Amino acid sequence: MKFNLKDRFTSQLPADPILENSRRQVSNACFSYVTPKKTANPEIIHVSDDMLRTLGLTKKDSATKEFLNVFTGNSVMPNTKPYAMCYGGHQFGNWAGQLGDGRAINLAEVEHNNKIWALQLKGAGETPYSRSADGLAVLRSSVREYLCSEAMYHLGVPTTRALSLALTGDNVLRDMLYNGNAAYEKGAVVTRVAPSFLRFGSFQLLAAKEDISTLTTLVNYTIKNHYSHLGNPSKETYIAFFKEVAERTLEMIVHWQRVGFVHGVMNTDNMSILGLTIDYGPYGWLDDYNPDWTPNTTDAENRRYRYNNQPNVGLWNLFQLANALFPLVNEAAPLETILDDYKLGYDKASLKMMRSKIGLFTEFDTDYKLIEQLEENLQRIETDMTIFYRNLSTFNKNAPKEALNSIKEAFYNTNTLTDDVKTHWNNWFTSYASRLKLEKTTDDERKVKMNLTNPKYVLRNYMAQLAIDAADNGNYAVLDELYQLLKNPYKEQPEHQKWFAKRPDWAKHKVGCSMLSCSS
Ligand code: AMP
Ligand code: MG
Numbered sequence: 001m002k003f004n005l006k007d008r009f010t011s012q013l014p015a016d017p018i019l020e021n022s023r024r025q026v027s028n029a030c031f032s033y034v035t036p037k038k039t040a041n042p043e044i045i046h047v048s049d050d051m052l053r054t055l056g057l058t059k060k061d062s063a064t065k066e067f068l069n070v071f072t073g074n075s076v077m078p079n080t081k082p083y084a085m086c087y088g089g090h091q092f093g094n095w096a097g098q099l100g101d102g103r104a105i106n107l108a109e110v111e112h113n114n115k116i117w118a119l120q121l122k123g124a125g126e127t128p129y130s131r132s133a134d135g136l137a138v139l140r141s142s143v144r145e146y147l148c149s150e151a152m153y154h155l156g157v158p159t160t161r162a163l164s165l166a167l168t169g170d171n172v173l174r175d176m177l178y179n180g181n182a183a184y185e186k187g188a189v190v191t192r193v194a195p196s197f198l199r200f201g202s203f204q205l206l207a208a209k210e211d212i213s214t215l216t217t218l219v220n221y222t223i224k225n226h227y228s229h230l231g232n233p234s235k236e237t238y239i240a241f242f243k244e245v246a247e248r249t250l251e252m253i254v255h256w257q258r259v260g261f262v263h264g265v266m267n268t269d270n271m272s273i274l275g276l277t278i279d280y281g282p283y284g285w286l287d288d289y290n291p292d293w294t295p296n297t298t299d300a301e302n303r304r305y306r307y308n309n310q311p312n313v314g315l316w317n318l319f320q321l322a323n324a325l326f327p328l329v330n331e332a333a334p335l336e337t338i339l340d341d342y343k344l345g346y347d348k349a350s351l352k353m354m355r356s357k358i359g360l361f362t363e364f365d366t367d368y369k370l371i372e373q374l375e376e377n378l379q380r381i382e383t384d385m386t387i388f389y390r391n392l393s394t395f396n397k398n399a400p401k402e403a404l405n406s407i408k409e410a411f412y413n414t415n416t417l418t419d420d421v422k423t424h425w426n427n428w429f430t431s432y433a434s435r436l437k438l439e440k441t442t443d444d445e446r447k448v449k450m451n452l453t454n455p456k457y458v459l460r461n462y463m464a465q466l467a468i469d470a471a472d473n474g475n476y477a478v479l480d481e482l483y484q485l486l487k488n489p490y491k492e493q494p495e496h497q498k499w500f501a502k503r504p505d506w507a508k509h510k511v512g513c514s515m516l517s518c519s520s
Helices: 008-012 049-054 065-070 139-155 200-208 212-226 235-259 307-329 332-357 367-380 385-392 400-410 419-436 443-453 461-472 477-485 494-499
Strands: 004-006 031-033 043-047 083-085 088-091 094-098 104-112 115-122 161-174 183-194
Touching: 008 104, 008 212, 043 049, 043 065, 043 477, 049 139, 049 161, 088 200, 094 200, 139 161, 139 183, 139 461, 139 477, 200 212, 200 307, 212 235, 212 307, 235 307, 235 332, 307 332, 332 367, 332 443, 367 419, 385 400, 385 443, 400 419, 461 477, 477 494
Parallel strands: none
Antiparallel strands: 004 104, 031 083, 043 161, 083 104, 088 094, 104 115, 115 183, 161 183
């Protein structure tokens, strides 16, 4: 295993001078050096072959003792100095002060094919930022992060990636439902990969501490290494930087809405400065189309992070980032303009995305209404989002009356298909057919295009749970099956048709499938 090592982050940014691994407040620094924890009996249980290739590694590399030791934290690569990043954040709307990598440890940056990647272990032990927790992660949440980040990548959603999933051989105590029933679970480590793991909160913490000098260093670093096309540091460049972060965040959230992904914990410490989906915790996928849904039981009361609030939260989070960058710009108006543009930009981008979901490739002003009516219908009867859009691609514009039959498969309970609901659907299909007649594309062409927008296979909550249950018993076949399946989410895969199915009844209220806490 040979990497072309880089050290941009640690060589260009200020380090915490204290080397002792004790929990504390860290000042005037962007990270602390820390050594991963040795584990009892490490075992790699899955490797992303796609990520392996992207990093210039081979299957043979991934089978070595060195790979096992490095990606479980048991040995540190020569000429590298692992570190935990310092950041703060707003959690559920409240400023939480210093948070930081409490259980993530960056190993190094590596270059391959002119791209530089940071390699990071999640669950590799305590850091100065571990606060009252243990620095570890359990198999359950690690399977979820591993599978979902790779699945999101293949869906075309901006995301951090995953290289490997390993068991540590240690047991980890978790109170999964926060109800006083703590139990031991298998410990695990995921190797995450991204161009950078910097978050909105990395900037916010320095601004909150009024450490403008380190804040400026960090912003200049981020622009130089990740937004170099914006040019040298200046007030204008800082504004352009914020503008692009806003655009990337918007784009990421439009993708989430397109595929039915609910992040679950959009705290500002979980917002990537590169506009990547980051920190897969109690996330979930819409089975039935319910815009108010959130999988996160910790947020059950306010539903701050529900599906249809994600765009608003994106804006709220950007507002916090604007506040953090303000000391470098010293003028509110340009930042406010960018926030205003987000609102308009989101509506525009969302409409475009919805048009493509229903196969419209020209624009008419009335499309807005057609989409609104569709969203109303989707809530009149419990309708599976993924199956609905996928089956809509078979719609025959000359036979709208037949459509209900091909869509029926998406309804969870056809007993609730009342005459009133049927009328609403038939009316919609009639309007849809008229609208499609204004398009130049044939039904066949439209089908091809729609099927590149609407995935056939997503990581439904119950599917991840089946992989976890099997993995807990030492069986990794489901994990691998889902990993392979989700590499081609838009492709018909007849051999995997069983995964193109509504959430089974047993999963509707099962812990892990519809209810997830932050415990991980
Ligand atoms: P999250 O919202 O799950 O991304 O985590 C919020 C903060 O808690 C971050 O600073 C994490 O590093 C930290 N954290 C979460 N779980 C643990 C853990 N088991 N040990 C140490 N820190 C943790
Ligand atoms: Mg986090």
